[in-house]
Amino acid sequence: MTPLLTPMTFANGRTASNRLWLAPLTNLQSHPDGTLSDDELRWLKARSEGGFSVIESCATHVSLDGQGWPGELGIFSDDMLPGWRRLASAIHDDDALLLAQIFHGGARAMPTDDGPWSCSPSTDESRPVREATDEDIEAAIAAFADAAHRAHRAGVDGVEIHGAHSYLLCQFLSSTMNRRDDTWGGSLANRARLIRRTMQAIRARVPDDFIVGVRLSPENYGSATGLDLDESVQVASWLCEDGADFIHISLWDASRRSTKRPDTHPARAFRDALPSEVPLITAGNIWTVKAAERQLDYGADAVALGRPAIANPDWPHRVARDGEHPRRPPLTPEELRDRGLSDNFIDYMRRWQGFVA
Numbered sequence: 001m002t003p004l005l006t007p008m009t010f011a012n013g014r015t016a017s018n019r020l021w022l023a024p025l026t027n028l029q030s031h032p033d034g035t036l037s038d039d040e041l042r043w044l045k046a047r048s049e050g051g052f053s054v055i056e057s058c059a060t061h062v063s064l065d066g067q068g069w070p071g072e073l074g075i076f077s078d079d080m081l082p083g084w085r086r087l088a089s090a091i092h093d094d095d096a097l098l099l100a101q102i103f104h105g106g107a108r109a110m111p112t113d114d115g116p117w118s119c120s121p122s123t124d125e126s127r128p129v130r131e132a133t134d135e136d137i138e139a140a141i142a143a144f145a146d147a148a149h150r151a152h153r154a155g156v157d158g159v160e161i162h163g164a165h166s167y168l169l170c171q172f173l174s175s176t177m178n179r180r181d182d183t184w185g186g187s188l189a190n191r192a193r194l195i196r197r198t199m200q201a202i203r204a205r206v207p208d209d210f211i212v213g214v215r216l217s218p219e220n221y222g223s224a225t226g227l228d229l230d231e232s233v234q235v236a237s238w239l240c241e242d243g244a245d246f247i248h249i250s251l252w253d254a255s256r257r258s259t260k261r262p263d264t265h266p267a268r269a270f271r272d273a274l275p276s277e278v279p280l281i282t283a284g285n286i287w288t289v290k291a292a293e294r295q296l297d298y299g300a301d302a303v304a305l306g307r308p309a310i311a312n313p314d315w316p317h318r319v320a321r322d323g324e325h326p327r328r329p330p331l332t333p334e335e336l337r338d339r340g341l342s343d344n345f346i347d348y349m350r351r352w353q354g355f356v357a
């Protein structure tokens, strides 16, 4: 049997029944007020039924000023509690764990009356972003902690703090986007202060058996800039000291070595530095069992699948257990509907070239 189908233990002792996660995927299927829709539930439930042992939600906003897209499932108020309860119960019926990926868009949030804000003002006049005040930053930390506490009250198993992909926490970590010279900018310790304070605030609000992890972009993949492999490893180590139960690195193409150190795979650099009890999860373009197992060889403890899980809702059962070939894109809208995607999500997937036929 492939090791992908063996259990995985988090630093806090909770276990997942295998090493196959559904990656966090924005899908624009929830209601305009941020409450859960039947479409969002159906799409996630099809993946827990298909054997993924950890189901990550889309990036879900912790406050209205952090919302990234219309139709995004929210976690910013108790009005969202019934939906999260329903989702947790549906996922638990399949013996899978549910993690809410909690996030704030920062400079990339939808415009509000007060405008998006981030560590530093935007240099692009067509998209103004104001510089955060201490009050903005403290309010965001409190909103993250409230959101995690809300997830716990809803019966969700844990949260993943979204520190990747150039959203608020990643903007502060970036040496190019963060141009502050106060305690929130400059040295790595200062740039990492926001994500560490967020982790510490969450840990203080939830019990030990509630899973709290982090997603990071280790280097400048995709939209992330100003990131450095060694700095990212240091940030992950600090977050483990602050109580992280797992570290998830977003690689976009997990077959590639590090840009900074081409003889090293990013997973190896993290694994060598992190405490052995903290599992490491990798994601990015992992379609086959062989590619997933190679991640375990590099030092990952589990893999998260995004597009392969959209195309193959039952990847763990059909591909990992039964040895079938995964279905590859393009898929027709009818095929995607069959796989539990609504028309809004199918339209969104047209942005990924070659995915929708």
Ligand SMILES: Cc1cc2nc3c(=O)[nH]c(=O)nc-3n(C[C@H](O)[C@H](O)[C@H](O)COP(=O)(O)O)c2cc1C
Residues within 6 Å of the ligand: 023, 024, 025, 026, 027, 057, 058, 059, 101, 162, 164, 165, 215, 250, 251, 252, 283, 284, 285, 286, 304, 305, 306, 307, 308, 349, 352
């Ligand atoms: C439609 C879509 C939505 C995504 N939404 C999120 C998100 O909400 N949060 C996040 O951290 N990453 C998001 N990602 C990135 C994925 O989690 C994943 O890291 C990336 O797609 C690479 O993995 P894959 O090749 O298995 O798809 C998204 C990717 C896609 C294709």
